[in-house]
Amino acid sequence: MESIRGKTAIVGIGEVPTGIYPERSFVEQAVAVSEMAILDAGISKDEIDTVIPVLAVANPIDNANMVCSWMVEEMGLGGSCKANFVCGSGGSSSSNSLKAAMGLICAGLSRAVLVVHSDRLGTGLDMGAAIAQFAVVSMSQEYEIPFGFSQLALAGFLQQRYMYDTGTTERQIASVVETLRKWAALNPNAMLRDLRTADDVLASKVISSPVRKRMMNKLADGASAFIVTSAERARELTDRPAYILGVGSRCTNFTATEGQGDFYKTWTPAADDAFAMAGIGREDIDVAELYDAFPTFILISMELVGLCGKGEAGRFFEEGHAAPGGRLPVTTNGGMMAQGHTGAGGGVAVLVEAARQVMGKAGERQVADVKYALDTASGGIGMDFHVGILGNEV
Amino acid sequence: MEEYTLPLPLITTLSKVFWDGCRENKLLYQHCRDCGRVIFFPKHLCPGCMGHNLEWLESKGKGAIDTFTVTYEGAPPAFMGVTPYCVAIIRMDEGYRMMSNIVDCDFDALACEMPVEVVFAQVTEEITLPKFRPAGG
Numbered sequence: 001m002e003s004i005r006g007k008t009a010i011v012g013i014g015e016v017p018t019g020i021y022p023e024r025s026f027v028e029q030a031v032a033v034s035e036m037a038i039l040d041a042g043i044s045k046d047e048i049d050t051v052i053p054v055l056a057v058a059n060p061i062d063n064a065n066m067v068c069s070w071m072v073e074e075m076g077l078g079g080s081c082k083a084n085f086v087c088g089s090g091g092s093s094s095s096n097s098l099k100a101a102m103g104l105i106c107a108g109l110s111r112a113v114l115v116v117h118s119d120r121l122g123t124g125l126d127m128g129a130a131i132a133q134f135a136v137v138s139m140s141q142e143y144e145i146p147f148g149f150s151q152l153a154l155a156g157f158l159q160q161r162y163m164y165d166t167g168t169t170e171r172q173i174a175s176v177v178e179t180l181r182k183w184a185a186l187n188p189n190a191m192l193r194d195l196r197t198a199d200d201v202l203a204s205k206v207i208s209s210p211v212r213k214r215m216m217n218k219l220a221d222g223a224s225a226f227i228v229t230s231a232e233r234a235r236e237l238t239d240r241p242a243y244i245l246g247v248g249s250r251c252t253n254f255t256a257t258e259g260q261g262d263f264y265k266t267w268t269p270a271a272d273d274a275f276a277m278a279g280i281g282r283e284d285i286d287v288a289e290l291y292d293a294f295p296t297f298i299l300i301s302m303e304l305v306g307l308c309g310k311g312e313a314g315r316f317f318e319e320g321h322a323a324p325g326g327r328l329p330v331t332t333n334g335g336m337m338a339q340g341h342t343g344a345g346g347g348v349a350v351l352v353e354a355a356r357q358v359m360g361k362a363g364e365r366q367v368a369d370v371k372y373a374l375d376t377a378s379g380g381i382g383m384d385f386h387v388g389i390l391g392n393e394v
Numbered sequence: 395m396e397e398y399t400l401p402l403p404l405i406t407t408l409s410k411v412f413w414d415g416c417r418e419n420k421l422l423y424q425h426c427r428d429c430g431r432v433i434f435f436p437k438h439l440c441p442g443c444m445g446h447n448l449e450w451l452e453s454k455g456k457g458a459i460d461t462f463t464v465t466y467e468g469a470p471p472a473f474m475g476v477t478p479y480c481v482a483i484i485r486m487d488e489g490y491r492m493m494s495n496i497v498d499c500d501f502d503a504l505a506c507e508m509p510v511e512v513v514f515a516q517v518t519e520e521i522t523l524p525k526f527r528p529a530g531g
Contacts, residue, residue, distance in 0.1 A: 128471070135470030141404035142412075143435050144493045146523060148400070148465065148473040153481050156463025164461075164506040208465040209501075216468075257483055257493045258435060 005277050006394030008102045009234035009241035010226050010355040012041025018222035018340035018349070019191045022123040026062045029223035030118035031074050037225040038075075040361075042237050043112060046080040048227070050110040052097045054117035055088030057133070057343035058124030063088075071116060083110065090138075090379030091291060092249075093117070094347040095386035099247055101228035111229060117348040118223035121341060130219060138380040140255045152216070154256050154381050155294040156208040158264075162296050163210065165311075170210065172314025174201035176295035177215060177337055179323045184334030186324065186365035191220050191340035198318075217293050220340030224348045226355060231394060242358040245280070245372070246389035248273025256381045266385045267304035267376070274387040275306075280372060282306045285389075287367045288328060289354040289375040291347055292335035301376050302330070305387060329367045332357060347377040351388065358390045398517040400472050408436045411450060416522040419514045421453040423490055434490035455512035456529065457486040464501045484510055484526055498527040 014036025016029050030053070038045050053066040062070075063086065072081045083104070087097045094115075101113035125133065134151050162168060175198045184190035196214060204214040234241035250266035253259035275281065288307055290298045299313035307328065308316050316322060322330035333339045333353040336346040354375040356362045370392065377386040403413060415422035424433035427449055431442035440448060462482035469477050480496040482504075496504060497513065509529035516522045 131468075132471055140435060140493075141401075142406065142409040143403065145401050145470075146403045147481050147493050147495050148469060148476070148479055149481055149493060150465070150468065150470050152468045153463050153465055156465070157461040157483060160463060161461035161506055205466075206464075207467045208463045211463070213467075255435070257491055 003277065004102055004106045005245055005279065006243045007231050008105050008228055009231050009243045010390065011229055011234045011237050011241050012037040012039070012043070012227040013225070013352045013355050013359070013361070014040060015189050015224040015349065015352055016222060017189045018220045018342060020122040021221045024221060026056065026059050026118050026120055026124070027070065027074060029221070030071060030116050033118070033223045033225040034071060034075055034114060034116050037114065037227050041227045043227070043229070045075055045077060047112045048077055048114045049080050050083040050101070050104055050113040051077065051081055052085060052087050052100060052113060052115045054093040054097060054115065054344050054348060055086050056117070056119040058119055058121050058130065089384065090344055091293070091347040092377040092379035092384050092386050093344040094351040095247065095249060095377040095388055098228065098244065098351065098388060099249070102244060102247070105228060105230050111233065113228045114225060115228070115348070116223070116225040117345040119343045119345050120221040121219040121343050122221040124221070138254070138383065140257070144255060144257060149256070150208070151381065152208045152211065155211045155296065157256065158300065159210050159294070159296040162300055166314070167311060168299065168314035170202060171198055172318045173215065173295050173299070174198035175314070175318040176298055177201045179317050180292070180331060180334045180338040182323050183332050183365060184338030187333050187339060190334045190338055191218055192334070192338045211294065215295050217336040217341040220342050222340055222342035222345050222349070224345060224352045226352055240359050240392055242355040242390040242392065243394050244388070245391045245394070246274035246276070246278030247387070248277065249384060249386045251384040253383055254380070259382050263382050264300050264304060267301050267387070268306070270385045271305040271387045274389050278389040278391070280389070284372050285328065285374045286370045287332060287354070287357045287373045288330045289333070289350045289357070289373060290331050291350050291376045291378055292331060292337050293341065293346065295337065298331060298335070305374070305376060307374070324365065332362065332365050332367065350377065351375050354388070354390050358392050400476070402518065402521050408438065412436055413521060415450070415452070416514060416524050417520070419522070421455050421512050421524055422450045423453055423486070423488060424448045425451050432489045434492055451488070453486055453488050457484040457510055457526070459496065459504065459506055459508045459510055460485040460491060461506055462496060462504055464504070480504060482526070495525045496527065497525045
């Protein structure tokens with residue numbers, strides 16, 4: 001089979017500031033980012049013949065409406081749109097939407113695909129309802145919920161075992177938070193832009209050991225969108241598209257218990273596939289946009305994807321190599337820890353940031369001379385692992 | 395019996411076998427007679443070979459802590475009144491993993507790989523939860 005390396009590209013991106021915006025509706029956000037992405041791409045909206053809305057966590061009614069072509073109506077795509085389907089794989093919806101778009105375009109079934117995510121985790125549900133919802137999603141009602149499991153407990157599990165296996169210190173993990181805050185300070189769309197030091201993090205109380213209060217992400221309202229088209233069309237639109245060079249994925253499990261111990265290891269084969277498709281090496285990556293939610297997740301994925309050796313990621317962060325000016329900038333939008341956690345949108349935001357860096361549109365936080373960007377995504381409670389590689393030339 | 399207010403397991407045709415076992419203080423797991431795979435959570439099909447030739451075996455109830463966390467805050471709503479508590483994933487000697495609570499222990503002394511053994515806690519007429527404590531404790 002002929003490789004689809006570099007046959008497609010992201011040509012337009014859109015994003016609204018992440019934060020607490022009670023009066024900004026779900027559809028207002030979705031329309032705003034779709035418009036931005038279309039204008040950024042410089043295409044006619046009528047060229048968009050596939051719309052993929054990403055499932056929202058906090059907006060079940062709006063999800064149902066999205067299936068019924070709400071965005072097609074709002075954006076006036078009624079004459080051109082031929083396919084409209086929701087992607088619902090949690091944090092990996094970004095990567096799964098991207099792969100669907102690649103396939104549709106390479107098969108000649110679509111010219112341009114709009115992927116749009118909007119969610120209101122900050123205000124869409126009241127705090128009690130949000131806590132109750134996150135207390136049960138992606139968990140077994142038979143064998144996990146009766147023991148008081150939570151998504152926060154998962155973060156505790158992973159950090160506990162990771163520290164045990166690698167000797168990574170709490171200060172090193174806290175330095176991930178500090179690094180992400182430094183990036184967020186340069187990101188006008190980020191929610192938490194004030195600096196937080198590793199000392200601040202270590203001074204905060206333990207919530208679910210060994211996770212401390214200031215290692216937690218922030219639920220937020222937000223939206224982002226991107227447009228994928230063929231490489232051929234991309235070259236007509238811009239001299240700097242973000243070509244999609246490699247993708248790799250593994251889906252592993254539903255619950256944390258069934259996946260624990262093995263599931264994170266599938267970052268490695270996912271990355272191997274992505275690098276093999278892209279035809280480049282780990283050393284070629286200029287910027288890594290790693291999906292976070294919690295600081296340890298970034299460290300684990302960084303090692304298993306192969307961007308540093310086993311047990312070395314914590315020191316890499318502590319020494320500042322992942323921060324602005326460092327030798328391998330990581331998660332330059334601030335991630336869910338600092339840009340804000342918008343559910344599945346946290347993953348879309350990371351992918352949009354990878355495209356932004358490759359397209360040279362990252363403003364104050366633009367990394368110099370980005371040729372290749374790597375992004376990761378995972379959904380549910382570590383149910384799947386995705387690696388993407390974007391580049392500014394084929 | 396004091397009223398138990400925390401979430402109880404969902405009982406299905408499959409999980410009923412496991413929970414009936416717990417009520418008799420037996421910790422059950424599945425084994426595929428065809429390919430030898432050890433299975434937990436219980437499944438309708440063997441995820442190894444897709445076979446239906448599954449049997450239930452009784453675990454010896456011994457294992458080691460794969461990982462754990464002690465939750466002080468941010469617990470699911472129903473558990474807010476019982477913090478702090480330890481939730482853990484236990485790697486059983488038979489080769490499967492299960493989630494449970496570690497009880498009868500000093501939370502500060504817990505560690506990954508610590509040996510643990512099952513203890514059964516009857517919480518309602520119908521339901522007995524398998525919990526774990528440090529082995530030999």
